[in-house]
Amino acid sequence: MKRGDYPYIWQDGDWPNFQYDLGTLAGSLSEVSRAQGLLHGRLADVGLDFRDQASLAALTEDVVKTSEIEGEKLDVESVRSSIARRLGVDIGALAPVDRHVEGVVEMVLGATARGDVELTQDRLCGWHTALFPKGSTGLASIQVGTYRNDASGPMQVVSGPIGRQRIHFEAPPANHLHAEMARFFDWVNTGTNDHPILKAGIAHLWFVTVHPFDDGNGRIARAIGDLLLARADGSPQRFYSLSAQIQRHRQDYYNILERTQKSSMDVTPWLQWFLENLTMAINAAQHNLDAVLVKTRFWQQWATTPLNERQVKLINRLFDGFEGKLNSSKWAVIAKCSPDTALRDINELLALGILRKSGAGGRSTSYELNA
Secondary structure (H helix, E strand, C coil): CCCCCCCCHHHCCCCCCCECCHHHHHHHHHHHHHHHHHHHHHHHCCCHHHHHHHHHHHHHHHHHHHHHCCCCCCCHHHHHHHHHHHHCCCCCCCCCCCHHHHHHHHHHHHHHCCCCCCCCHHHHHHHHHHHCCCCEECCEECCCCCCCCCCCCCCEEEECCCCCCEEEEECCCHHHHHHHHHHHHHHHHCCCCCCHHHHHHHHHHHHHHHCCCCCCHHHHHHHHHHHHHHHHHCCCCCCCCHHHHHHHCHHHHHHHHHHHHCCCCECHHHHHHHHHHHHHHHHHHHHHHHHHHHHHHHHHHCCCCCCCHHHHHHHHHHHCCCCCCECHHHHHHHHCCCHHHHHHHHHHHHHHCCEEEECCCHHHCEEEECC
């Protein structure tokens, strides 16, 4: 086929020989390297405990945000507890964790912490099974742990109400999948002339274009990208979240994917977008490190002060991004205690100078950490 005879890049006669202009991308690649150097230099000057806490924060954000991109909201405390338990990081009392949270965590950690392990069909199908432990997405049953069969028609990405739906993309037919994925695995697992970071961006695009599963393709594509970024970093620890950056520009992400999948085999614009957002993700990690450092120093300062489990839990919630304002009623609900106990906990922290009142008095009284 010649260009113009088909709507999608996977129908191009040159598929999947992706092309790009390295000269155009050179400046953005340099920016990524500069940002990585600054981040790694700062991490080299801190202790192991701080690095573990920073990695925990980044991985928690990655798990939460990769799900938010797909419109799914996970409980942050459950995610943090699941990751902390797997990494052996002490965060005090652990929150309950359901099978779905465990599945997303298993996939993200499996990609980042084991980036050097070969990517295979069994490995991807294991991730897919972990993502959908109930064998369904919402109310619809799906094929879990195996490639789609297109029994209900071609795999399409659509939006809009029934009857007026817009087709954004249609994936290759199911009977092409085994050949498509065999070619993909061979490319991922063997050496190529591509820059390792560009390879992560291409793999992300390639996988989401093939769309081999009934659901979960976006999350798995981002996990594969993270796996190749871990290989590029040469480290099993992750200190930044590209998924969080993508979530901040979610519509731009979908738009650039759609434009690329309906364009030619020259994927320079996609890689430019990928590199620019990767740089922003790494730079954002600097701010997250500031927050982790403040939290670490706080607990070092108050290490010898006896605080009960409820107080430790709520203080950590405030550090980790409490939504809205904290008052005694919310304290009682979160800590699962009586209003009187909640007020007593708060008054003790006020007396110590750990908390301070914010806002108006009376029923509007709320509390925040004392800077």
